[in-house]
Amino acid sequence: MENLIPVINKLQDVFNTVGSETVQLPQIVVIGSQSSGKSSVLESLVGRDFLPRGTGIVTRRPLVLQLLHLGRDDVESRTQDGTFIKADEFGKFLHTKNKVYTDFDEIRQEIINETERMSGTNKGICSDPINLKVYSGKVVNLTLVDLPGITKLPVGDQPADIEVQIRDLCMKYISNPNSVILAVTSANTDFATSESVKLAREVDPEGRRTLAVITKLDLMDAGTDAMDVLCGRVIPVKLGIIGVVNRSQADINNKKDLQEALKDEAIYLQKKYPSIANRNGTSYLAKTLNRLLMHHIRDCLPELKTRVNVLIAQFQSLLASFGEPVEDKGHLLLQIITKFASAYCNTIEGTAKNIETAELCGGARICYIFHETFGRTLESVDPLGGLSTRDILTAIRNATGPRPALFVPEISFELLVKRQIRRLEEPSLRCVELVHEEMQRMIQHCGTQQEMLRFPKLHERIIDVVTNLLRRRLPPTNAMVENLVAIELAYVNTKHPDFSEAHFVHRSVYDTSESSNHPTRALTKDMVAKHTEEKDKPEQPVMKLSTREQRDCEVIERLIKSYFLIVRKNTQDSIPKAIMHFLVNHVKDNLQSELVSQLYKKEEVTLLEESDHIAARRKEAQEMLQALQRSSQIIGEIREIHLW
Structure with missing residues (x-):
């Protein structure tokens, strides 16, 4: 047992060379x-x-x-x-x-x-x-x-x-x-x-x-x-x-x-x-x-031996995380680019190795934006929101000109329904913005891999390249979304298969009106509800409607609602498809080629210069690992006879 003190002295010498207080001797x-x-x-x-x-x-x-x-x-x-x-x-x-x-x-x-x-x-x-x-x-x-x-x-x-x-x-x-x-x-x-x-x-x-x-x-x-x-x-x-x-x-x-x-x-x-x-x-x-x-x-000694072995494993893991010093910079640059592009695409597809469990991200977040955020926003848009009976009647009267019309003029329906369809453009563009923000956030999420953190200049350049790619795809995507809404505004298809009930609506309203003995307008449930809502609005000058005018307003409301629901359904389906094609899939398919063309150049090899912090920490970890391994060897030389 007399040999134990020299052993501790040797351990002290080993740790003094690296200036470490990790092991308490x-x-x-x-x-x-x-x-x-x-x-x-x-x-x-x-x-x-x-x-x-x-x-x-x-x-x-x-x-x-x-x-x-x-x-x-x-x-x-x-x-x-x-x-x-x-x-x-x-x-x-x-x-x-x-x-x-x-x-x-x-x-x-x-x-x-x-x-x-x-x-x-x-x-x-x-x-x-x-x-x-x-x-x-x-x-x-x-x-x-x-x-x-x-x-x-x-x-x-x-x-x-x-x-x-x-x-x-x-x-x-x-x-x-x-x-x-x-x-x-x-x-x-x-x-x-x-x-x-x-x-x-x-x-x-x-x-x-x-x-x-x-x-x-x-x-x-x-x-x-x-x-x-x-x-x-x-x-x-x-x-x-x-x-x-x-x-x-x-x-x-x-x-x-x-x-x-x-x-x-x-x-x-x-x-x-x-x-x-x-x-x-x-x-x-x-x-x-x-x-x-x-x-x-x-x-x-037993606890000391265990402590040294645990620290050896920890410092081996730490040293591995810092990576080896760079020898072939070109090969490493291509490897990092490929790995980042793969991680980015896998995050979109949901096949990443390290799947986030705390919150939605990547493709799952985009799906949530399409079907929950965007979907709920469209469903919350009232087909008749912002339209009053005065607006409808004014449109009908303006469409008839100086002569009273025998039937409801179609131009008033088209004018009013386009006004309602335009309200779908803002939430559609907001959907593009949300998806763009998520794809921008994914850059930081995928940029945390250890290889990129070793090279802060490369990390910064990769972020710039992907950000610019996303920024370039934003105008064509927005343009396509605006075009989809413009397409709906360009032609009001009254022959749409789902709009076949229009003449039934017209006939039912007129039949109800003619069969009524009451001189005033026959109110449907929808009109009663609308009347109740209007009672809560600020009072406006009283407009006395004839039976014919009440009937015409109701027809227009029913037709606007029916056609708006058709357009809203189309929009809810076409906007996500446009965003996926023009933004998400385009970036996913072209990301690696964009990174290679922008970064895989001779002058860009300087991006692989390691930060002084990482180089210093690797050196410290190497010295500490060597000291721990030497300590383990010294402790291992002690025979059981020394302990008792």
Whole structure:
């Protein structure tokens, strides 16, 4: 199981190269207030001075510290120029590649330089981590993340929201459920008000992954001790509370050796806390952290393996959606044009692969426009709408001239019925407009295929070509619709087979009128209804009708209604056919040839230039997929014996 920590270190290296936080790896996160002794704890674990020191915020970027234990024979390391050196302690930074640091003062300076490079010199912080590996025979295998010290107020030229920035950064790391929280608190402060413990409690209320460290035990007031705190009687912490003794500032200034400091720490603990000395101190802390991290990795590993496999599948799918980089642009252009034209035609025919389920579209929508929208609109047109008895009588009188007519003049019927037929033109043209709008909307619906989204310029040109084709077909379609109405107006066919009842209407009206003994007009049900409607209209000058005039008006009304219904039926059938022929079918049959003639040219190959966004996302996806596959391989190398 000792090999688990190096495995996690390898995974961390893999994901650090792509800068991804997609996979949350097990690690120990160190948090604490400023001057709580975090740096001293870390240096004690390493056994060397290597961290920057000073006043205010010194740690301004997360430091991912990987400690790797070296055996007696494992002391070789390759330098930047490819040669080998002998060293029992050395460090490597991720950002300096294979450069080896055998001088820990150089490591400290490199941390300072890299911090200022990303964070500036104004004491601001940066969330990008610095990755450092320390190889030594004096360390145990550990992975720790050192975070900036928690502060309350900005000092000097620190940002005004420095407290919020640091808190958010700490929360980002300790919120990872796979992390072990190392909450550092100084013994000369009240443990109950510890900021680090308070933060840990927010993300780990049960304390299952929190370990508390009490530093500076030797600086407590005379006559006091930390026995209650160390024994968990003040605030219990499930993973335990470990006390350590730091080097004083004077020791640091005098460059007191850390090994000597560890001996002094052991002596102090035996003297001050003899009953619990074996459960405290830096050495015990290192072994405890090593054990906790190994067990934590063991518990997280199955879920981590599953997570990596799921992400591999997701990124493979994402990468496939971006497509391969373009090699043969001409072939790809023709392929995209053909695919779009096929998708457009299939949407009209209702044979598309991805049929819309949320709303009607394509051919189904056109069918709905023909038979529901247009059909209902025509049926709602009243054959006698807009005609009053005065209009009819005036037309009859004007058609007779100076001489009274013996019979109803046909010219009055023709004049009035044409007036009614013209009312069918507007809804017919509106039907053309609705179908045109739907075919325009289909362009966007079919233009969502991934190949087109890769090439925004091509997408835009295809939309332009199809839009222009539809626009060109609109005038001839409208002209045909207008002609169909004009044809009906050109010749009123009173010999139409369905209009044979005209003479029966004429005869029945006259027979009814002559058989009536009442001097006034014999009202039919239709006339009663019309009379009722007219009562609701604004009053007009009273027109007294003779019996003959009442009879003639009724004949004209009956004939207009009968003939109008015939024309309306013809219109309801012929308009959709005209629209299908002149607009829908013409576009469907000529779409691909139009696209090829307009776009399949040498100068148009530039349309296949990929957007920077797609190219960047493909590169990111490729790098992430490679990292995940490498991670899966690393995890797969672990044998069952390592887990138990």
